[in-house]
Amino acid sequence: MPEPDPDPLYERLRERIEADRGPIAWLRARPTPARHALLATSGIAVVTTVTLLTHSTLEDASLTFVIGLGALGLLAALSMAAALRPLFERGATPRGRLVSGAGVLAAALGAVAIGGTDGWGPLGGLSCFWVGAVVGLPVFALSIALDRAGWRGPLFGALSAGLVGLIAIQIACPATQLTHLLVAHFGALLVATLGFGAIGALVARRA
């Protein structure tokens, strides 16, 4: 079988590279530590904004609550790193992604539950559920913009957005009843991850 002429192959590559311009291409070409820093900054900005617009529960927080919050922050950082993993590093298998995603969700569930010091009780308001489910949108959008491969990161981008939303409402919401924390707070994480993940899968399929 004859070797293909490398010139047309190279010319098509040049066309693809020439088409890869604009602010998003510029963002994607930043070194990976800079992309991580940008995404982390967007997460911090979201949490700070929600806290400023509502109020912070950190002043009266118990040690276990702060530990849970720290664990959520660590999970968000890991998730962001996975969302932006460069293509020259071997990615996880689909099963690996599923297992690690499930592990993060289980750890988040534990981190939320340890703040439930008032036991089970009435559900309370659901406003933090809606806020937590959508407030991570800028983080998700930025993770898509910074993802170079176009198909590897969306699920972890969605998880990162959900975790940022969860951290924001954990800080802003004073409720300490398990029912409220599991349904309104952890539920927001699940809805954000699934919702943004579905959008990300559509974006990846069109890429």
Next chain:
Amino acid sequence: MAAYVAGEPRAHRALFERFAPTLLAVARRQLRDDAEAEDVVQRTFLALHRARNDFRPDAKLRPWLFTIAMNLVRDTFRKRKRQREAPLELDGRRDPTVDANPVERAADAELVHRALATLPEDQRVAIELHWIEERPFTEVAAAVGASVSAVKVRAHRGYKKMRLWLETEADLGRT
């Protein structure tokens, strides 16, 4: 690579001419489809372009490129699987091709291909990169993201299975 990162336009073409033929051969052998293999090579160099600011001057480029290409080959397999699951999907792929690698031009190339096809993916990739592409185990390990000893074990197990398969085929041919 340093010249390419610095913006030297001819450096990119030089990199392409140096590495594209090998990557194309690897992708073809894995995918058995010319169009998909060419697409993988293009996407590999596009990914290299996007990641050029991540490249450290002391790093080796070849393992980078192999890892990107192998990730994209896996992605192509996943896409194929999804397309097979879709109903009434037309298969527009061309006929399987035979690679031009000297090893495979041997009389029993078809048998070797078939023996390789029986192996699990991790063993097949280890053997193809080490034996057919003649890459050292250190590079194979970097490309597949495993330790050198793990890659050696995979290759050893793969060779053992291939030998057994070829012996069985030879016995069947004699009877």
